Amino acid sequence: MDNRFKQAEFATWVGIVLNGLLAVMKGLVGWLAGSRALIADAAHSASDVAGSIAVLAGLRTAQKPPDADHPYGHGKAENVATIIVAILLIVVGVEIALSASKVFFGEVPSAPKGIALIAVLISIIVKELLFQYKNRLAKKINSPALQAEAWHHRSDALSSIAAFVGVLGSIIGQQMNYPILLYLDPLAGLLVALLVIKIGYSLAKESGLIMMEQVLDxxxxxxxxxxxxxxxxxxxxxxxxxxxxxxxxxxxxxxxxxxxxxxxxxxxxxxxxxxxxxxxxxxxxxxxxxxxxxxxxxx
Structure with a gap:
């Protein structure tokens, strides 16, 4: 195994471990605190774990040397992994949107507990650090799968920011008796969903062009x-x-x-x-x- 794949696999394992811990933490805190935005964010982190596993499989396949059936090598396995990550993002985004939108059709929202803010802040810091690490490494070793995974982390960081605003707004709305602000938490969940879907579509489109063997300009x-x-x-x-x-x-x-x-x-x-x-x-x-x-x- 060459150094390129060793670095990529190590980075992927780092993502799997940290995302797993974040998903459990945000899911548990989101449930205890009653935050739709944080639960949506936890689902996003869980999709990161699944995406990282797909990337890991793609990286291991891509490093195989050319053979009789694959004379050009197995490099496109990374793009297949990228498409899997993209599909996961889109599916998770749709599920989050459906869950968050229920509150706009009769369900009465409630403000989450303050502990949700701490969980979201931890998530923002960890996810942004993961993005910076993997984005720089992906550019260095020219790995489309790792690049997709890096942007998956960035989308999670951005969704955590949206969740933070939603949770904070809902808490303020309850304390200051502004019922309208209670809708910020589910609204943040919906915003997270749209962001996740958009990123998933962009990744799928880019990798799809490569799979179709579009030539360089x-x-x-x-x-x-x-x-x-x-x-x-x-x-x-x-x-x-x-x-x-x-x-x-x-x-x-x-x-x-x-x-x-x-x-x-x-x-x-x-x-x-x-x-x-x-x-x-x-x-x-x-x-x-x-x-x-x-x-x-x-x-």
């Missing part, structure tokens, strides 16, 4: 083309297609060479093109080169 592939043009013997880059395959890039390229050289010489040039791309661009993992005889019109 011209601006992103320009550095690759410049690298190939510097290889001696390459007369022209006819076409370069690059696509994300999990945490790495797969490149398919067509080059034109002098039509009078031997097949062996053309093969040597294609090998140099492959070596140049792999050496200069660490995010590229696979390169497939097609050699064309040079002519005035690109092949």
């Amino acid at each position: 011209k601006e992103e592939t320009e550095p690759y083309i410049e690298t190939v043009q510097q290889v001696r013997g390459v007369s022209r880059v006819d076409e370069l297609l690059a696509r994300t395959h999990g945490h790495y890039i797969v490149v398919d390229i067509k080059i034109s060479v002098d039509p009078t050289i031997t097949v062996a010489e053309g093969h040597s040039i294609s090998k140099k093109v492959k070596e140049a791309l792999l050496k200069k661009h660490s995010n590229i993992n696979k390169v497939f080169v097609h050699v064309n005889p040079y002519s005035q019109e690109p092949s």
